[in-house]
Amino acid sequence: MKIIVLLKRVPDSEAKILINKEGTGIREDGVKFVINTYDEYAIEEGLLMKEKVGGDSKVTVVCMGPDEATEAIRTALAMGADDAVHIADDSLSNPGPFTTATIMAKAIGDEEFDIIFCGKQAIDDDMAQVHCILAEMLDIPQVSVAIAFELSDDTTKATVSRRIEGGDEKIDTSLPVIVSCDKGLNDPRYASLPGIMKAKKKEIRKKSLADLGFSEIPGGGRSRILKWLPLPKGGECRMVEAEETPDAVRELVRLLREEAKVI
Amino acid sequence: MTADGIALLVILLGVLSAFAFVLRLLVRSLKLGKPEDRFDRWGERIWSVIVYVGAQARVLTQLAGLGHFIIFYGFVFISLGTFEHIGGMISPGFSYASIFGAKIAGMISWVQDVLGLLVLGAIIVSLFRRFVLKPLRLQIDDPKAKKEAVFILCLIFVLILLMFGMKGAGILMDPPKVDRAYAPVSAVVAGLIDGKADPHILERVFAWIHHVIIFYFLIFIPFSKHIHILGAVPNIFFRNLGPGGTLSRMDFEDESAEKFGNSEVRDFTWKQLLDLYACTECGRCQAVCPAYLTEKPLSPFRVIHMMRGHFVGDRQKLLEGGEEAEATPIIGKTVTEDEIWACTTCGACMQECPPFIEHVQKIVDMRRYLVMTESSFPHEMQPVFRNMEVNYNPWSMGFSTRADWAEGLDVPVAAEKQEFDVLFWVGCSGSFDTSGQSVARAMVEILKRAEVDFAILGVEEMCCGETARRMGNEYLAQTLIEANIENLNKYRFNRILTTCPHGFNTFSVEYPQFGYEKTVVHHSQFLLELAAAGKLAGTGNGSKGVYHDSCYLGRYNGIIDEPRELIKRSGAGELAEFGRRGKRSFCCGAGGGRMWMEETIGKRINEERVDEALALGVDTIYTACPFCMTMFEDGLKARDKEEEVKVKDIAEIF
Ligand SMILES: Cc1cc2nc3c(=O)[nH]c(=O)nc-3n(C[C@H](O)[C@H](O)[C@H](O)COP(=O)(O)OP(=O)(O)OC[C@H]3O[C@@H](n4cnc5c(N)ncnc54)[C@H](O)[C@@H]3O)c2cc1C
Numbered sequence: 001m002k003i004i005v006l007l008k009r010v011p012d013s014e015a016k017i018l019i020n021k022e023g024t025g026i027r028e029d030g031v032k033f034v035i036n037t038y039d040e041y042a043i044e045e046g047l048l049m050k051e052k053v054g055g056d057s058k059v060t061v062v063c064m065g066p067d068e069a070t071e072a073i074r075t076a077l078a079m080g081a082d083d084a085v086h087i088a089d090d091s092l093s094n095p096g097p098f099t100t101a102t103i104m105a106k107a108i109g110d111e112e113f114d115i116i117f118c119g120k121q122a123i124d125d126d127m128a129q130v131h132c133i134l135a136e137m138l139d140i141p142q143v144s145v146a147i148a149f150e151l152s153d154d155t156t157k158a159t160v161s162r163r164i165e166g167g168d169e170k171i172d173t174s175l176p177v178i179v180s181c182d183k184g185l186n187d188p189r190y191a192s193l194p195g196i197m198k199a200k201k202k203e204i205r206k207k208s209l210a211d212l213g214f215s216e217i218p219g220g221g222r223s224r225i226l227k228w229l230p231l232p233k234g235g236e237c238r239m240v241e242a243e244e245t246p247d248a249v250r251e252l253v254r255l256l257r258e259e260a261k262v263i
Numbered sequence: 264m265t266a267d268g269i270a271l272l273v274i275l276l277g278v279l280s281a282f283a284f285v286l287r288l289l290v291r292s293l294k295l296g297k298p299e300d301r302f303d304r305w306g307e308r309i310w311s312v313i314v315y316v317g318a319q320a321r322v323l324t325q326l327a328g329l330g331h332f333i334i335f336y337g338f339v340f341i342s343l344g345t346f347e348h349i350g351g352m353i354s355p356g357f358s359y360a361s362i363f364g365a366k367i368a369g370m371i372s373w374v375q376d377v378l379g380l381l382v383l384g385a386i387i388v389s390l391f392r393r394f395v396l397k398p399l400r401l402q403i404d405d406p407k408a409k410k411e412a413v414f415i416l417c418l419i420f421v422l423i424l425l426m427f428g429m430k431g432a433g434i435l436m437d438p439p440k441v442d443r444a445y446a447p448v449s450a451v452v453a454g455l456i457d458g459k460a461d462p463h464i465l466e467r468v469f470a471w472i473h474h475v476i477i478f479y480f481l482i483f484i485p486f487s488k489h490i491h492i493l494g495a496v497p498n499i500f501f502r503n504l505g506p507g508g509t510l511s512r513m514d515f516e517d518e519s520a521e522k523f524g525n526s527e528v529r530d531f532t533w534k535q536l537l538d539l540y541a542c543t544e545c546g547r548c549q550a551v552c553p554a555y556l557t558e559k560p561l562s563p564f565r566v567i568h569m570m571r572g573h574f575v576g577d578r579q580k581l582l583e584g585g586e587e588a589e590a591t592p593i594i595g596k597t598v599t600e601d602e603i604w605a606c607t608t609c610g611a612c613m614q615e616c617p618p619f620i621e622h623v624q625k626i627v628d629m630r631r632y633l634v635m636t637e638s639s640f641p642h643e644m645q646p647v648f649r650n651m652e653v654n655y656n657p658w659s660m661g662f663s664t665r666a667d668w669a670e671g672l673d674v675p676v677a678a679e680k681q682e683f684d685v686l687f688w689v690g691c692s693g694s695f696d697t698s699g700q701s702v703a704r705a706m707v708e709i710l711k712r713a714e715v716d717f718a719i720l721g722v723e724e725m726c727c728g729e730t731a732r733r734m735g736n737e738y739l740a741q742t743l744i745e746a747n748i749e750n751l752n753k754y755r756f757n758r759i760l761t762t763c764p765h766g767f768n769t770f771s772v773e774y775p776q777f778g779y780e781k782t783v784v785h786h787s788q789f790l791l792e793l794a795a796a797g798k799l800a801g802t803g804n805g806s807k808g809v810y811h812d813s814c815y816l817g818r819y820n821g822i823i824d825e826p827r828e829l830i831k832r833s834g835a836g837e838l839a840e841f842g843r844r845g846k847r848s849f850c851c852g853a854g855g856g857r858m859w860m861e862e863t864i865g866k867r868i869n870e871e872r873v874d875e876a877l878a879l880g881v882d883t884i885y886t887a888c889p890f891c892m893t894m895f896e897d898g899l900k901a902r903d904k905e906e907e908v909k910v911k912d913i914a915e916i917f
């Protein structure tokens with residue numbers, strides 16, 4: 001069984017995010033980058049399936065990101081992934097989901113695969129689109145926000161559960177399939193030290209856009225990020241207090257009318 | 264030579280060669296372990312043996328130890344008698360009297376008699392303790408252990424009776440073999456048996472039974488808990504003479520290694536294996552273990568007992584099979600993961616252990632295996648490791664916010680100052696924890712008032728690595744240690760000041776393993792210096808407080824008086840004392856990374872300690888460790904006493 005895991009390098013969720021002066025991205029000083037949280041579930045699920053099926057099963061990590069993303073890729077390799085494709089090109093910065101998916105589709109098209117696991121969303125720009133577009137481009141079924149994944153014994157089908165409002169939805173799918181993973185799917189493992197040591201020697205195939213046969217950034221022009229803006233400073237909060245609720249409401253209405261002048 | 268002399272000689276030679284064979288097995292079994300250098304400081308090592316074997320200094324820290332002292336010396340003197348008697352049987356005419364003269368031989372005989380009687384008394388008391396008093400420290404869930412202990416006590420009892428019988432009959436012999444004047448107890452026995460049977464025959468019969476038991480003992484010892492007779496002396500000789508609070512430095516050079524940490528016999532060093540042969544099963548470690556005392560599955564006594572059984576069971580196979588032999592895993596059945604994770608590394612066990620067994624390193628060595636090789640640990644530890652890796656602190660706080668606590672306080676930062684006298688190591692707690700931050704702020708205020716030339720590392724500071732190390736993540740710990748050393752080396756300063764005993768300990772005794780040596784002061788010492796120099800004046804609050812000794816400050820580093828002196832100088836009112844204090848303090852429950860693990864089994868350790876404080880009727884608990892502080896605050900909340908009793912760091916009382 002050949003499994004591909006998509007891995008995005010994102011700022012650590014605890015990092016202080018500040019927009020740069022030009023409004024073209026974030027300030028990277030003082031920011032630590034990590035594997036996208038949801039991609040960790042994807043890696044773990046890939047490894048679990050590899051362990052389950054055994055034989056010559058293999059997990060390949062595919063990542064698009066700057067050179068520094070190597071660190072995140074090595075972490076995935078330390079967890080147990082077998083090798084990786086790293087798409088890095090200086091001309092790529094903040095590509096939109098369509099561009100990302102187009103490049104990924106090309107890179108993945110060069111690989112063999114039965115299942116693609118990815119995160120349900122990247123915690124930085126929260127698009128949740130890459131996998132949907134990718135499924136279309138590769139022309140394979142897609143199940144998103146998976147909280148359980150069950151491979152049939154003959155490894156030709158899978159049953160995927162998704163948590164939806166009020167219950168779980170179970171979906172049968174044929175393979176190959178792309179599954180986006182949510183929290184709860186599994187408990188991502190902590191890389192063992194022999195794993196970390198071995199990861200240093202595992203192959204990372206680095207590819208530029210040219211290597212993938214693109215002469216320019218694909219998919220541009222469909223959507224474009226114009227500008228990144230800092231959040232407006234939050235206004236002051238005033239608590240309305242009163243013994244009885246109707247009095248509080250009366251006071252609130254008065255404030256809205258006389259001070260805020262909105263009603 | 265008489266016929267029975269010849270028979271005895273033959274048996275003796277047989278027994279001695281069997282004993283030699285067993286000794287060889289023991290030494291070879293130790294060689295299964297990894298190397299460890301314990302061959303330095305011979306003078307101190309010999310002195311250790313004099314103090315701790317000869318004078319039984321640690322054994323005698325408890326009243327029950329007197330029993331051991333008596334049995335120990337009783338055995339020494341009685342063995343002298345046995346030696347003389349066997350010698351006499353084999354070579355008639357051999358006796359101490361003929362070598363040393365009647366006077367000295369008589370004195371030996373007299374001491375034998377008196378000690379013999381005392382030993383009988385000591386054994387009765389021991390059996391009474393085991394069967395009636397059943398002290399906590401002797402409880403173990405292995406029925407074999409108790410049976411064995413009782414069997415050996417009874418055997419010694421019988422041996423002493425036989426000795427008196429032999430000597431009593433010896434007095435009656437013609438000519439008398441034993442001088443009545445030097446054998447007060449045997450003389451009484453002589454009176455009892457006089458005229459009952461031929462004393463010559465009686466003496467021989469008693470002697471034979473006695474010697475056969477002794478021979479049996481010689482063979483039986485190495486397979487029983489009394490192997491400590493063989494193990495304890497070398498163990499005390501080879502004891503750790505360095506600071507107690509260090510863990511071994513692991514080497515990660517070999518990138519093809521498949522295994523890190525210890526999971527089987529051969530992973531431990533020879534000295535760690537010798538520890539197993541040295542355990543006397545006194546249970547003193549267990550009686551002070553915070554985990555054991557709060558119903559956790561861990562008992563340091565049990566760990567050592569079980570590991571010895573495991574070692575004894577596995578050694579033959581490993582010796583025969585060579586390097587290829589597959590060892591039985593220790594973790595799982597012999598020592599469970601729950602036990603391994605329950606330890607706070609408080610060191611109380613090691614403080615008490617008469618033969619100086621080192622429990623903590625073994626437990627951490629097994630943690631190392633679980634974390635680094637198996638990735639198997641309580642699930643709540645994973646985010647802690649992640650946070651330390653990504654943000655260099657155990658809390659999930661962005662590393663770039665590390666110095667946020669200092670905002671508005673105008674705290675000098677090393678990167679700007681470059682050269683200063685004191686580097687104030689704020690630590691993770693001081694940087695991120697609310698209570699810790701208030702200690703850090705109080706310290707800064709004091710440092711400024713006293714015009715100390717200081718700086719902090721600010722966002723360059725990372726977790727000191729102590730916690731990761733004790734949680735078994737040596738790889739992560741070393742990453743942090745090396746990064747910190749690199750940052751520290753950028754600046755010129757004279758001393759590191761910490762408010763955290765864990766940082767204090769790790770900088771003083773663990774960073775030197777990585778080539779970094781700097782004078783380190785704990786704030787209890789530093790503040791006392793300032794107070795002595797008149798730069799710190801107490802305000803006086805008239806409270807009734809009690810000071811809690813942090814394990815890594817008091818027990819491991821002997822800083823016991825300084826904080827108390829400081830509290831007195833602050834003008835605080837009455838200072839009560841815990842029963843368990845100083846070197847024998849009781850852990851708050853946070854050490855060894857336990858701060859970051861759930862405590863779901865048994866009573867919470869911090870609540871146990873808070874109850875102890877509440878029983879003293881205090882209104883203030885003084886601490887000198889941010890983790891102790893948190894544990895007390897939580898414990899007081901659990902007891903609904905956080906309004907009445909306040910927790911204060913010693914920096915917050917000036
Ligand atoms: C149905 C739906 C409901 C929503 N409801 C809400 C709501 O109620 N409230 C709200 O605030 N928002 C809502 N959203 C918005 C949502 O939170 C985000 O839009 C979306 O989940 C964020 O994902 P993303 O596009 O950044 O992920 P993507 O960027 O598309 O990433 C998805 C995955 O693709 C892979 N990937 C992406 N980029 C790379 C790369 N460079 N290299 C390798 N792999 C990569 C990774 O595996 C990643 O985890 C909703 C969105 C949807 C679709």
Ligand code: SF4
Binds near residue numbers: 548610612
């Ligand atoms: S170090 Fe403390 S917690 Fe650990 S076994 Fe020893 S006494 Fe118990």
Ligand code: SF4
Binds near residue numbers: 563
């Ligand atoms: S380890 Fe030490 S203290 Fe514990 S039972 Fe053995 S000898 Fe006694």
